[in-house]
Amino acid sequence: MNYFIIKNIVETTLQHFACKECGAKATEQNIQIIGTAGNSLNMEVICPECQTSGIIKAEMNIMGVNTSPAQFAEQLKKTVGDKRKQEAIKDADIIKVREDLQKTHSVSDLFNS
Numbered sequence: 534m535n536y537f538i539i540k541n542i543v544e545t546t547l548q549h550f551a552c553k554e555c556g557a558k559a560t561e562q563n564i565q566i567i568g569t570a571g572n573s574l575n576m577e578v579i580c581p582e583c584q585t586s587g588i589i590k591a592e593m594n595i596m597g598v599n600t601s602p603a604q605f606a607e608q609l610k611k612t613v614g615d616k617r618k619q620e621a622i623k624d625a626d627i628i629k630v631r632e633d634l635q636k637t638h639s640v641s642d643l644f645n646s
């Protein structure tokens with residue numbers, strides 16, 4: 534999985550995210566990348582308002598290098614599931630993102646790097 538694509542997924546996910554309990558929007562500080570499962574990227578989002586946590590699974594099977602942001606957003610699907618359904622980390626790029634997150638504590642730092 535491409536590191537740039539992961540960053541795009543996080544940005545797009547935040548644009549479309551709304552807390553299932555209170556409808557609040559999340560920011561880069563509220564999202565954690567958990568890992569990949571096949572062609573999907575799993576992320577955990579903690580609501581900044583009510584602290585409800587949810588798992589977001591972004592499907593990436595139709596994404597390509599030439600995908601426009603609008604097409605990308607169209608293809609992005611989200612599902613909220615149980616934390617215990619997390620898949621194992623399978624991709625070195627995800628591990629890199631996690632390492633960066635541990636250093637920076639914020640996905641927004643990744644965007645600025």
Ligand SMILES: [Zn+2]
Pocket residue numbers: 552553554555556557580581582583584585
């Ligand atoms: Zn909430």
